[in-house]
Amino acid sequence: MNDQEALERELLRRSRAAASLIEFSQAICVPGIPTLPDLVDEVDPITGRLLNRIEGEPWQFKPVESRIALHHALMMNHIQRTMLTPRGRGMLFCPPGVGKSTYGSVLGPSWYMGKFPGSQLGVLSYATGIAAKQSRRVRSICRDQDYTAIWDERPTLNDDQKAIDDWSLSSGSTLMAAGILAGITGNRFDGAVVDDPVANREQADSPTICDKIYNEFIDTVSTRAKPNMWILLIQTRWSENDLAGSILPLDYNGESGLIKCRDGQIWDVLCLQAECERIDDPLGRKIGEFMWPEYFPEAHWLSFRDNPRAKRTWSALYQQRPAPGSGIIFQRERLEQTRYDPDLARGQPNGLPAHLRIYGASDYAVTEVEVGKKEPDFSEHGVFGMDNNGELWALDWWYGQVETDVSVEAFMAKARLWKPIAKWWHEGGLIDKSIGPFIRRRMRDTQTYVNLDSLPSMQDKSMKLEAFHARVNAGHVHFPHKRAWADRVFDILVKFPAGRFDDAADVCGLIGRGLDQMTPAYVPVVQHRPLLVPFTGAWIEYGSKPDKPKVRYTS
Secondary structure (H helix, E strand, C coil), rough: HHHHHHHHHHHHHHHHHHHHHHHHHHHHCCEEEEEECCCEEEEHHHHHEECCCCCCCCCCCCCCCCCCCCCHHHHHHHHHHHHHCCCEEEEEECCCCHHHHHHHHHHHHHHHHCCCCCCCEEEEECCHHHHHHHHHHHHHHHHHHHHHHHHCCCEECCCCCCCCCEEEEEECCCEEEECCCCCCCCCCEEEEEEECCCHHHHHHHCHHHHHHCCCCCCHHHHEEEEEEEEEEEEEECCCCCCCCHHHHCCCCCCCEEEEECCCCEEEEEEEECECCCCCCCCCCCCCECCCCCCCCEEEEEHHCCCCCCHHHHHHEEEEEEEECCCCCCCCCHHHHHCCECCCCCCCCCCCCCCCCCCEEEEEECCCCHHHHHHHCCEEHHHHHHHHCCCEEEEEEEEEECCCCHHHHHHHHHHHHHHEEEEEEEEEHHHHHHHHHHHHHHHHHHHHHCCEEEEEEECHHHHHHHHHHHHHCCCCCCCCCCCCCHHHHHHHHHHCCCCCCCCCCCCHHHHHHCCHHHHCCCCEEEECCCCCCCCCCCCHHHHCCCCCCCCCCCCC
């Protein structure tokens, strides 16, 4: 190869790399594992920024250990499409370990910073340290001479850049890395990558944490936008209540493509499962085929799929279905086994028992419905009966995303209909203090009296349902056939605690926690009066028995 051919090849490499993220990935050394594992960060006492411990000496990285695969090309096309679309919105769901962060949080930002001089980018994650790790990898790319040579401006890392979480190139492009809850006010972005906004299952199961992340995304990240800012959200699906689940439509079922979401935006969604379950699989696989067979052996995937204690891990992190179809805590098959027919006459086999003591529970949503905010919770009321054997029978239900006064009136209507003479529970603490007085006032106004009681608030949602779950597993809780509300309660219980809504589960938890205060139904002993002729010997003898039971007679 002569010098002219070498020059032409080099120019072709540069032009292709500048035009395509896939070509860019082949033109540079993509950083993988750091070669200085003992290098640690320290915080600058003045600025508070993360610094290299060895001043001026960057981390060195080994190249990634595998060549580009089909799903890598699909991801990079998706990332580039998002970045080049004015106000582009992209969601990328992938199993752990398949390169989504390498291509989305590292390769994509470094390419964009070179392609668009003066661009300002943000890389956000659940913790500043994780975002800074990706920032360091981006900076490693930007230091490389092969990277600098691609672009006409020949961007280099500014000599005074010591901070890992906020640095710039000589072309004016900047990158800031931060935890999504750390606060990023004062910065404006041309593009933002949100990579793994949820740290673990504990955070994903916490409504408080999920609400904070969503509110920070809406109120801080989205408001940092320049006119055409794009956003790329990368994650595994921990829960239906995670950041992606709070944006996607309620009926989202794992499909890829352009999807109109609840925030009013069109999001370009790429959902890749470890094992293909859809006929419209983006990778064109057949049902049952696994991802990346040239790198991960089938045994790698089966170690999660076939582990009975990792059903949720497989369903959520690997299949992007936050809740397994068979159930996480509550098993659908077990719930279905104890159904009863509500249309049969009372006391008939497979119908309701003839005698029940009525109980109820309510879960009130105190958050207001706000335009542009996260989907509000439901207020729910459940009516149960306990028979003489101590078994529970779900009788009626009400639910709605409504204001407090409407949900209280719905409670009053159920109370008038079922006339519970036993107890009706709701949660104590803030709920009881905020709406308890209003409920009691309405009972006096309408002369509808119910024995209301509050149970202590509990943070651990799984523990709230322990007693109810135990009764279900023992076969002592019955729900009706042919009632849409019962099917909905089943769906929520099966998805718990990974489902988008858990208010119906909270009602069931209150019923379970009230078990020790419940009394089985009283079934009177009925004895038929014998047909006796008055004043006969048998009539006299029957009426003179001293041990005759005091019972109610029927003819």
